[in-house]
Amino acid sequence: MISSKPRVRFAPSPTGALHVGGLRTALYNYLFARRQGGTLLLRIEDTDRARYVAGAAEKLAETLAWAGITFDEGPGIGGDHGPYVQSERSDLYRAHAMRLLEEGKAYRCFCTSEELEAARLRQARSQQDSAYDRHCRTLTDEHITERLDQNQPHTIRLLVPLAGELQFRDLIRGDVAIHYDVIDDQVLLKSDGLPTYHLANVVDDHHMEITHVIRGEEWLPSTPKHLLLYEYFGWTPPSFAHLPLLLNADRTKLSKRQGDVAVEDYRAAGYLPEALVNFIALLGWNPGDDRELFSLQELEQSFTLDRVSKAGAVFDIEKLKWFNAQYLRALPPETLAEYCGPFMRSAGFDTADSDRTAAVASAFAAYLTIPSDIVSHLRFLTISQVTFEDEEDIDTVSSYDAQKVLAQFAYLTETLDTWNASSVKDMIKDIQNDTGVKGKKLFMPLRLALTGERHGPDIGLIAELLGRDACLRRIRSQLV
RNA sequence: GGCGCGUUCGUCUAGCGGUUAGGACGUGGCCCUCUCAAGGCCAAAACACGGGUUCAAUUCCCGUACGCGCUACCA
Structure with a gap:
């Protein structure tokens, strides 16, 4: 890689709400692009008609925007490499599949889903490898022509070498090697004419001039297929960086059931985008020093892939709460x-x-x-009057000293020029001097009479927020 | 089952041959204080195991265990 600017992409499937894991992938791509002065694009991978959810793509974009992640190219944004929605690029994928077919690097498969499913079941029962048995790999031309003439639905599969090994260097994991013999003859073009992820992602990444593929670790095992595709097409593959997974508290892949996973859930619960982004950025990446509070801009300046860790990270809601509290307070x-x-x-x-x-x-x-x-x-501001149920509270307010304090409070309240936190505090000092009552015995009856609670912020502040009239009313109501 | 990836306090992590193994969340204690929250200080808490390599392994290599991921005409 010379000094050319990187181009990266976030490529979600519009099958539902944005997952926090997806947000992190998007974030890392965003940070990588920004840090390097590169380009980030959004691509919608809607090649699965069955799982398509109407409006999901728009919602995804909206959620990403909420988090502060902006794209340079994408649907509704524009760019020179569009369209950025895969369902609008079907012809391109089909043409590429045909090219592989012509060059003998792929083949037509007429096996039905039912047949394949049955085969898988058989394999599972006999504890065999579950892989496509390559039944159609050796079909004769005659056979194929015949079925084509009958308009028989079929898929196009990748012709994977039977032996050999494929090696590549992952930016996060280092050298990874996988033998071809464990790689399936992956379906590239489905019988509905649409591509699978594997074909579409390679074709698009190439045509969109993607330089770095930064994606979740779940893609690591299929990377050899993608690399093989690049090789078959004669293209230079991008660099790959596979991010560690986000996990549940029990270390399984982060999922519903064990808490919220949709970014929208956290948004609705009142988490600030700054807090969520900050928290998630640190799940798998660290700056190398002890800093933890990062604005998006600061992350943009600090983020590098070589500080991304390899092991999965548990999504600990307690720490997210801490971040949120920090940002809320600021x-x-x-x-x-x-x-x-x-x-x-x-x-x-x-x-x-x-x-x-x-x-x-x-x-x-x-x-x-x-x-x-x-x-x-x-509660203390909105109730019409303070009442006590706890015996201890009643005793606190009705004691001899407490009554002295309350009476003096009521008396001085009417004489006070200005009513605010500090003047009330001064007044309470006067009450202490006048009555000789101090400390807890002085404050607790007032706090209780004013709010009905034993806990809360500074009593002067409470008095200010409540207002002079309400205070007077509440104090008087506790006078025997 | 096969293949791949991973493994430092409960959690997120620093560490890149020699450290009292550091920080943060959470937890406990103390301080502050009318109370609570916040804040400050302190504490408990980790190198999965077994072999190597080396004068020296948390760190490098191998194995085991465990975990996770993938193993779809889903992404």
Whole structure:
């Protein structure tokens, strides 16, 4: 590779929502391209009619955009190497399949799915290798012509050498070698005329001038087939980098059942794109030093493939929560309020006053992992009156000292010029001087009377958020 | 079953022959403090196993075990 700029791609299949593993693959491709000043393109691999989900491609693009991943070429973006949707490139794949056929590097297979399935079952029962038995590899021309004349549905299979070994160097794993004799005569063109992944991906990567294929480890075993295809076509193959898998807590491949896997799920739950991206970037890559908090821009500057690890990484939601809490806390009040607003409204909080909304939201910033956490902290603001069920709470508020404190609080409240966190704090100091009550005995009755809870933010702040009138009302209601 | 890839604290990871094996999340403790959260400090916690190579292996090689992936007319 001379100094030419790399071209990489993210090539999802529109079969559903974007998986977090897919997001990471997209992210690494994006970071690699940005770091090298290269080009990233989006290609939709919709060659499986059966699994196609309408609208999924658009949704995928939208989710990627949410995460901050932008493409230089792709559907709806444009570029010189389109179309970027495989279903619009069928003729190209078919032509290439025909070329292999003519050159004796592929052959027609008339075996039906049922026959193949039955063969596989037989093989499984007798514990044999499950591979295509190459039944049609040796069909006579006569035979083939006859079936073609009958319009018999068929596939086109790759003619894999019977012996020999294929070696390649993976950018992440180093040298990998696989014997041809364990490689199946892969179907390249399905009987519906559409290509399989193997054909389409090679043809497209070549025509789209992809220089580096950065994809999940699940593709490692089929890379020799792809390399063979490059060889058959006489093309220079791209470099390959196979990323380690993302795993469940039990170390199986990350999947539904054991938690959310769709990026949309995390988005809906209130995770910030910055947090998700930061977290996911570190699942299989590290900067080589102790830094952990990375903006997308910082990742773009630091990312290199040689620091990608080989082993799978468990998706630990606890660490994602920590990242999210970090980012949530760092948000300016107005932005935090935007995230929390809907939840605050659902908790019965009137968000019409944006300054007040921002103030309340940021008062609880340190308490939040996700925006919806704010709901439980807002109870004290939205209840009409404070009542106690716990005997201990009642005792705390009704003790002799507590009553002195509450009475003095009510008295001084009316004399206070300005009502805010710091003036209330000063006032509480005065109450301490006036009553001689201090510490927990001073604060807890006030906290309880004002909020009904024993825990929460600074009491001055609570008083400010509640407002003078509400405070007065609540304190008085606890006076015997 | 076959083939491939992998294996450092519970989790994410640093380490690229000689280190008290470092950091982060989580966990426990202490501090701060009216409480909780946040924050600060401290602690417990790992080189899968067996052979080599070497003066010296977490590090290099081989094997075993375990895990994962692939083994579709899915990607």
